[in-house]
Amino acid sequence: xxxxxxxxxxxxxxxxxxxxxxxxxxxxxxxxxxxxxxxxxxxxxxxxxxxxxxxxxxxxxxxxxxxxxxxxxxxxxxxxxxxxxxxxxxxxxxxxxxxxxxxxxxxxxxxxxxxxxxxxxxxxxxxxxxxxxxxxxxxxxxxxxxxxxxxxxxxxxxxxxxxxxxxxxxxxxxxxxxxxxxxxxxxxxxxxxxxxxxxxxxxxxxxxxxxxxxxxxxxxxxxxxxxxxxxxxxxxxxxxxxxxxxxxxxxxxxxxxxxxxxxxxxxxxxxxxxxxxxxxxxxxxxxxxxxxxxxxxxxxxxxxxxxxxxxxxxxxxxxxxxxxxxxxxxxxxxxxxxxxxxxxxxxxxxxxxxxxxxxxxxxxxxxxxxxxxxxxxxxxxxxxxxxxxxxxxxxxxxxxxxxxxxxxxxxxxxxxxxxxxxxxxxxxxxxxxxxxxxxxxxxxxxxxxxxxxxxxxxxxxxxxxxxxxxxxxxxxxxxxxxxxxxxxxxxxxxxxxxxxxxxxxxxxxxxxxxxxxxxxxxxxxxxxxxxxxxxxxxxxxxxxxxxxxxxxxxxxxxxxxxxxxxxxxxxxxxxxxxxxxxxxxxxxxx
Amino acid sequence: xxxxxxxxxxxxxxxxxxxxxxxxxxxxxxxxxxxxxxxxxxxxxxxxxxxxxxxxxxxxxxxxxxxxxxxxxxxxxxxxxxxxxxxxxxxxxxxxxxxxxxxxxxxxxxxxxxxxxxxxxxxxxxxxxxxxxxxxxxxxxxxxxxxxxxxxxxxxxxxxxxxxxxxxxxxxxxxxxx
Numbered sequence: 001x002x003x004x005x006x007x008x009x010x011x012x013x014x015x016x017x018x019x020x021x022x023x024x025x026x027x028x029x030x031x032x033x034x035x036x037x038x039x040x041x042x043x044x045x046x047x048x049x050x051x052x053x054x055x056x057x058x059x060x061x062x063x064x065x066x067x068x069x070x071x072x073x074x075x076x077x078x079x080x081x082x083x084x085x086x087x088x089x090x091x092x093x094x095x096x097x098x099x100x101x102x103x104x105x106x107x108x109x110x111x112x113x114x115x116x117x118x119x120x121x122x123x124x125x126x127x128x129x130x131x132x133x134x135x136x137x138x139x140x141x142x143x144x145x146x147x148x149x150x151x152x153x154x155x156x157x158x159x160x161x162x163x164x165x166x167x168x169x170x171x172x173x174x175x176x177x178x179x180x181x182x183x184x185x186x187x188x189x190x191x192x193x194x195x196x197x198x199x200x201x202x203x204x205x206x207x208x209x210x211x212x213x214x215x216x217x218x219x220x221x222x223x224x225x226x227x228x229x230x231x232x233x234x235x236x237x238x239x240x241x242x243x244x245x246x247x248x249x250x251x252x253x254x255x256x257x258x259x260x261x262x263x264x265x266x267x268x269x270x271x272x273x274x275x276x277x278x279x280x281x282x283x284x285x286x287x288x289x290x291x292x293x294x295x296x297x298x299x300x301x302x303x304x305x306x307x308x309x310x311x312x313x314x315x316x317x318x319x320x321x322x323x324x325x326x327x328x329x330x331x332x333x334x335x336x337x338x339x340x341x342x343x344x345x346x347x348x349x350x351x352x353x354x355x356x357x358x359x360x361x362x363x364x365x366x367x368x369x370x371x372x373x374x375x376x377x378x379x380x381x382x383x384x385x386x387x388x389x390x391x392x393x394x395x396x397x398x399x400x401x402x403x404x405x406x407x408x409x410x411x412x413x414x415x416x417x418x419x420x421x422x423x424x425x426x427x428x429x430x431x432x433x434x435x436x437x438x439x440x441x442x443x444x445x446x447x448x449x450x451x452x453x454x455x456x457x458x459x460x461x462x463x464x465x466x467x468x469x470x471x472x473x474x475x476x477x478x479x480x481x482x483x484x485x486x487x488x489x490x491x492x493x494x495x496x497x498x499x500x501x502x503x504x505x506x507x508x509x510x511x512x513x514x515x516x517x518x519x520x521x522x523x524x525x526x527x528x529x530x531x532x533x534x535x536x537x538x539x540x541x542x543x544x545x546x547x548x549x550x551x552x553x554x555x556x557x558x559x560x561x562x563x564x565x566x567x568x569x570x571x572x573x574x575x576x577x578x579x580x581x582x583x584x585x586x587x588x589x590x
Numbered sequence: 591x592x593x594x595x596x597x598x599x600x601x602x603x604x605x606x607x608x609x610x611x612x613x614x615x616x617x618x619x620x621x622x623x624x625x626x627x628x629x630x631x632x633x634x635x636x637x638x639x640x641x642x643x644x645x646x647x648x649x650x651x652x653x654x655x656x657x658x659x660x661x662x663x664x665x666x667x668x669x670x671x672x673x674x675x676x677x678x679x680x681x682x683x684x685x686x687x688x689x690x691x692x693x694x695x696x697x698x699x700x701x702x703x704x705x706x707x708x709x710x711x712x713x714x715x716x717x718x719x720x721x722x723x724x725x726x727x728x729x730x731x732x733x734x735x736x737x738x739x740x741x742x743x744x745x746x747x748x749x750x751x752x753x754x755x756x757x758x759x760x761x762x763x764x765x766x767x768x
Contacts, residue, residue, distance in 0.1 A: 126625060127628050187617075316670070317666065
């Protein structure tokens with residue numbers, strides 16, 4: 001007996017995805033998801049992007065989510081399919097990226113029998129997701145999917161996984177649409193809807209009193225939406241307070257604005273780190289006092305009153321004790337601060353912090369990002385600077401892999417808008433950038449998407465170039481090729497007596513020929529005179545391009561706060577000597 | 591520490607200790623205990639004792655009571671992390687409530703050899719108002735309740751009796767605020 005109001009689990013999944021306005025899904029088929037793939041075959045609202053390895057699917061979903069502000073979705077099979085996405089789920093958890101992962105599972109009656117391609121998916125992914133589900137009853141499927149999307153995108157966003165046994169994909173039930181689901185408040189963790197007026201008033205009073213204030217802005221500002229960034233710009237312009245951003249905060253505030261001190265932290269700008277060290281008022285907007293940012297904790301910004309806006313309660317007082325905090329959404333809070341200032345006619349006109357800016361401008365004179373570009377060998381910094389100059393007029397998204405090239409990209413590529421910079425910060429996942437570029441290009445088909453890469457990271461997910469070719473995604477892989485795992489080599493030079501143990505990448509492929517073998521295009525710049533032409537050629541080609549840029553093999557990434565050192569103990573160049581005591585302590589840190 | 595025992599306790603040492611008892615209300619669903627235990631092990635916290643039971647069948651709620659050690663900063667972080675878990679309704683440090691009570695239950699089986707030992711055991715059992723569950727020729731089972739400290743003290747006292755054999759099971763502390 002068939003009931004026309006009943007649908008198979010696979011069809012319910014598709015209906016729910018449509019209801020959630022999902023138009024793109026990254027995936028790889030396998031035995032335990034065949035019913036879902038069969039349902040995908042018979043529809044046309046959902047574009048499926050076939051990746052070449054599941055790790056590619058999860059990073060592509062991250063790139064899609066970061067560049068679009070929507071939830072990224074992926075579909076993988078049981079066993080190895082889902083264990084391959086564990087790294088990406090952890091990456092999304094660390095960097096607060098909303099994704100939903102659908103995984104197939106062996107049929108219910110085989111669970112626990114060590115069946116073919118069975119693994120304890122919910123067990124394995126429990127610590128690397130915001131939440132996960134094993135759906136054993138098809139009647140719970142609609143509700144579970146809608147709750148998963150809600151949880152992934154609410155409060156502090158993150159990855160959610162739904163494991164669906166094969167028999168549940170075949171079983172039939174009614175579909176419950178999104179609008180008919182009432183979410184249980186305690187499960188959504190959306191943060192407070194009410195602005196903390198006392199916090200706002202205290203903050204404005206402290207801004208009035210302070211002599212050396214600073215904004216310290218992180219990825220939370222990004223996750224709060226574009227309006228957060230608009231409100232932030234308003235507030236900075238009103239108050240003339242300097243602003244520094246974390247790696248993920250880049251783009252929340254225009255990088256070329258006079259109030260921007262650039263990125264802070266281990267490879268942050270000298271002026272940004274010194275200002276953090278000497279400030280008397282720190283306003284943290286959606287940043288989490290990460291160890292890459294704070295340096296040695298006992299010497300972190302010793303004289304400041306600290307305000308912290310973060311939707312995640314567990315970020316408050318975790319690493320650094322703050323004086324005032326609020327768990328309300330950043331957009332709402334910044335809006336309230338702006339309107340409080342306006343409605344009370346508070347004028348910061350006479351309070352222009354001229355002494356503070358004078359001091360900051362002294363620090364700026366150090367020109368911490370200065371480098372000498374000779375006539376022959378391309379300096380990696382120069383390659384990024386030229387890439388920026390030649391692409392800044394375009395509608396550009398930049399993804400990165402992990403290592404020296406990533407830090408140089410953060411230092412020399414300036415972002416004026418949020419969501420244009422897609423990088424793996426918390427987990428530091430090599431191999432992230434290329435699949436993330438695939439995702440970003442799917443979400444923004446008419447934009448220029450560049451993966452700034454190192455040759456070692458690129459090799460980790462190189463198979464995804466085939467995905468880019470298949471879907472005609474004209475992504476650009478801009479490899480700063482120094483034949484080393486550059487950041488590993490740099491640490492070995494600084495901390496391990498230049499013993500370059502296993503950090504030389506021998507037997508590299510010819511990236512130009514490699515591109516051609518995938519039916520992509522390869523270009524190369526061997527010296528500085530070829531650089532601009534190569535970049536221009538890369539941009540002009542409407543197909544996937546691998547640009548192999550040969551850069552100085554021995555260049556190190558400066559400035560640098562060595563592990564275990566404090567903000568004011570930065571090294572500006574290889575000629576700066578590190579305090580030997582810090583060096584010994586730093587060795588044991590990461 | 592504002593928790594008080596439902597039974598009188600011979601000493602009050604418990605008040606100075608750095609232990610905390612956390613009371614967590616959760617949706618009773620598969621994997622919730624694993625989430626909580628995983629949070630503790632993954633972030634390097636200790637579980638000294640753990641108790642899990644359904645407390646509301648209609649609303650499908652369980653109460654999980656966790657005894658843990660740590661300074662105030664760590665306990666606050668644990669609570670914030672617990673409250674981030676999707677099925678968690680609330681996590682409360684009983685010490686932060688203005689008034690809370692806690693109790694633990696312990697079953698002790700004592701094997702003894704002679705009259706003198708029996709008398710001493712009886713004496714302690716009486717002081718601590720233990721309930722006799724079963725008594726045979728050379729073995730007695732008591733049930734004792736109260737704060738964990740009270741039970742510790744009882745066990746310490748039993749320890750002073752030479753030549754007896756003790757086997758026991760403890761529920762771990764449970765607590766409730768008023």
